[in-house]
Amino acid sequence: MAENKEYVPPRNPGGISRPGRGGVVVKPKNMKGTLGRLWQLTKGHRKGLGWIFLLSGLASGASVLSPYVTGKAVTAISGGDALTWILVCLTGLYVCDWLIRFLQAFFMASIGQNVIHHIRRVLFDQIKTLPLAFFDRHRHGELMSRLTNDVDNISITISSSLTLLLTYAFTIGGVFVMMVTLSPLLTLVAIVGVVLIFTLTKIVTKRTRKLFLERQKVLGALNGQVEESISGLSIVRAFCREEEMEREFEEKNTRLCRVSIRALIWSGYLMPLMNVINNLCYVAIAVFSGVLFVNGSIGDIGLITSFLLYVRQFTRPFVEIANIYNNFQTAVAGAERVFEILDEEPEPADKEGALHLTAPRGNIELRHVSFGYNPDKPVLRDVSVKIPAGTQTAIVGATGSGKTTIINLLTRFYDVSGGSILLDGHDLRDYKMDDLRAAFGVVLQDTALFAESVRDNIAYGHPEAAMEQIRQAARVAGADGFIQRLPKGYDTVLEQGGMELSQGERQLITIARAVLANAPILILDEATSSVDTVTEQKIRRAMLKICEDRTSVIIAHRLSTIRDSDMIILLEKGEIAEQGTHEELMALDGRYALMYKTQTG
Template identity: 75%
Template sequence: MADKNMVPPANLNGISRPGRGMAAVKPKNFKGTLLRLWNLTKGHRRGLGWILLLSALASGASILSPYITGNVINAIKDGDPITVVLIMLIALYAGEWLVKFLQQFFMASIGQRVIHHIRLTLFEKIKTLPLSFFDRHQHGELMSRLTNDVDNISTTISNSLTLLLTYGFTIIGILTMMLCLSPLLTLVALAGVVLIFFLTKVVTKHTRQLFSAQQKNLGILNGQIEEGISGLSVVKAFCREEEMEREFEEKNEKLCRVSIRALIWSGYLMPLMNVINNLCYVAVAVFSGALYVAGKISGLGLITSFLLYVRQFTRPFVEIANIYNNFQTAVAGAERIFEILDKTPEPEDKKDALPLTHPRGDVVMDHVWFGYTPEKPVLKDISLSIPAGTQVAVVGPTGSGKTTVINLLTRFYDVTGGSITLDGHDLRDYRMQDLRRVFGVVLQDTSLFASSVRDNIAYGQSGAAMEQIKEAARTAGADAFIERLPRSYDTVLEQGGAELSQGERQLLTIARAVLTNAPIMILDEATSSVDTVTEQKIRRAMLKICQGRTSFIIAHRLSTIRDSDLIVLIEDGTIAEMGTHEELIQLGGRYAMMYKTQTGSADI
């Protein structure tokens, strides 16, 4: 009984519970997003009828207990036996516990099924999105949508929904009982509720702005902390420790001042609510006492029951306001999820898309134009004809469009003008999966996964035999260091292979490309961040895997592409020079100057 008479801390429209210090994030379209979220749960609502019934039963227990307590008082007053009534009261409380347990049991099952479906739907959508989407969004922010936003929805469904139903039934039930007991006393009790709503409106008007400012300043402070920790070596190298500490103190002081004002304003609410609640309780007690003396109330049991109802009546309003706050945060998270679900996926295959079973590797770029944004083209009227088996090196200054050529070949992006054909057909005419399997790709940024070395090499070729994996590693020159690992090919890589050197990680990605046995190889800056010894190993591996295949090599170190059949120099999105190494040296143009700068000599 005691716990039901206590009013919990509130979190009303931006007022946080003590220790949270965080305002609710308001959605842009609450009703529309809530409806979409409801529709997303279609097929996973089995058991909601039981939740509704159990919520009504739980509310019924809360509503009946004060009434039975009043009957106990009347029985004692009249000298009647109270054993049966007490047993009923004990049974009611035991039943309430059982009902709430079953309520949580069903809600946990339903909530997790719904969240499982939302996570699966979101992840399936993400894998269909084009790379342009990921280029425009920070990976950490997308991770936040997959984890934090989904968790907010999970918490709301699992906890807040059952409470909202229970409190809704409780308010209706208690109000009905109060009206049945005494309409006049009910009006006195409702006056306190009106005052609480008015107080909440006044306080939240100030706290919403203050908590918003608190979150903004907290973000600024966190940003400096992240910069200071990640760049601590630079801070120490330039002796900027004192300046960094001074900046931190200024931002921390500003956050402290805003937080104090926000907490003081939010701290007004609960004490004032308790004062109003207590005054209302006293007013009802005095008024009911006067009515009893005047003979207008039948007995002390009615007064006892009504006073207990008054104590319970304000609590659901406070909790529903808090639940509404949680719903706002969850719905705001759902909006962020729906933003991803509404994005346009990669273009689907044409209905008459061609299979690509025996590709030769003839590539033709015909007057290709492309820009990541329409107003700023990156490639301008590029035309190339690459016969099957040709080794092509693409060079040029940073930002000239070299990697963009690779993105277009693999259809990570589609051309905005012109066309690219493979074996005489436009890339867009082929089935996407068939096209992607044509390319073996080694990128500058090595991507290894938290699994064994064997699984990383066989990534995309899960049915590969162990001997094939070892042969790919030998071809790439990676077998020697793999054998030195604690468990050889069964060694599990942690944190993307952080325990390996950059060169070793690159050799593993080359071994992965070797195992694909793809007819077209793409090597994008594969030697850009390794030492000269490792560079030679990678260069030998590159020569092996490029033999007999069409290959595209992007490199800044021109020494690694001297033996290429064709070297294409791209500047400002256009082909500036093209030819073999010897032809470009004899031309004495931009390539020859770049080669002389790197090697100190223009000799062939």
């Protein structure tokens, strides 16, 4: 990891859940612009979307015509006329409505998943190209949330909400036209009911939104406390803090319970009250239409039947559209978070005419190198040093002195802010990135193992390696013995990054990986800092074997492991304080000598 970096909090950690009635709605900053970009991003993956528009119109048409035909049936019954063709038409409409909605779901499932597949692939491809500086600014959980929760919100909106929104919009328009056609006076009464529902919804959601926001904050605090308690349970038990941990959990859990009850009660008011208003409106229209029928203003009983059915259809979509729009806003906000990643600058591309690094010798030179993760806080200041090919160089110093930063610059995880780093006489930036990275074998303090077999983990950088080559690499690293004792030997699948192994065993596997890669330049970053002294000696012997006849750069806190190095560099506050062999630095009796004497007693 990089050192001396300023922590930048994530912009919006955690996932976005779909809001319910009165729930928290994450509003986009620029809905029009984001929708335009989303439309462009899905170009070439929208095949069949025209069918969705057509089917939505047809589904709305079937819904709008059904009450009208039902009214005609009532009129026919009251007049003693035949019902055969009317019932056939009505049955046909219902069958068509079912078929159309099935086709809607069929087409939308295919279109939605194809679009999301494309978005997720584009997003993942972008993440692969981003520099390490981006990952230093963002928590892994936040990035996972964007790849999963935000994309899922877009998927839900495309797959279901978009279809419903189109259908409801067409339905409201069609029903309104039919209501006005049947009776403008009764339509005015229905509109009054819709206005009352909107007013009620606005009043209730204004209150519930605050409660749901508070609930989300308390839930976040509770989740954080649970995560800390579980991950640090050994420390909690070691310091006998179980009661305090339980008390803190109970306080947050109780507060969450109270806030949730209030939020749910308030949100629970909405639907019953809307149903009351709907029913009152329905009764008012029924009574009013009955009076008009008795007075002779309306002469068709079927018209009243159709209108009452239209009233039911007219009010419900407004509430559903409000909820769909909330989900739609949340999905667009998620799309904005996705576009924030897509807008990030990727790693610098190979310059035009970049050189191939086919047979690196390993001559490294740092010329007046300066660098800072934050421009205002330099980590390295005017560092100049030559590392001849085939030599072993150790870099030591206090935490934050810039040791790991040099490694990050050598492998071009970052580029220097000033000066240059040369490999075999050429600036690192002159080489093709893949060739440059292939020239380095890296063993880090934090072991990186994958949920695959031991064999696959060792062959990670050399997947075509034969089994005998893998075993030979493990023997050189001193890992063959314990690997053979695993349940399935080299075919044992490691779970959770190899947590079933000891720290030393995991480190030996990573060293075996570096041996198999056979890179001409080897970097060992604190490879023995987290192991016991016996394992340290095993790792040290393995390091000595793999460092032979190649350029190696070793970062170490335990000075006893690097005393045989050809050159030792002591960094202090980003500058070279001392440089030389172990004997030369001990004779100098400076900072290095003091560190060595302190460690060895």
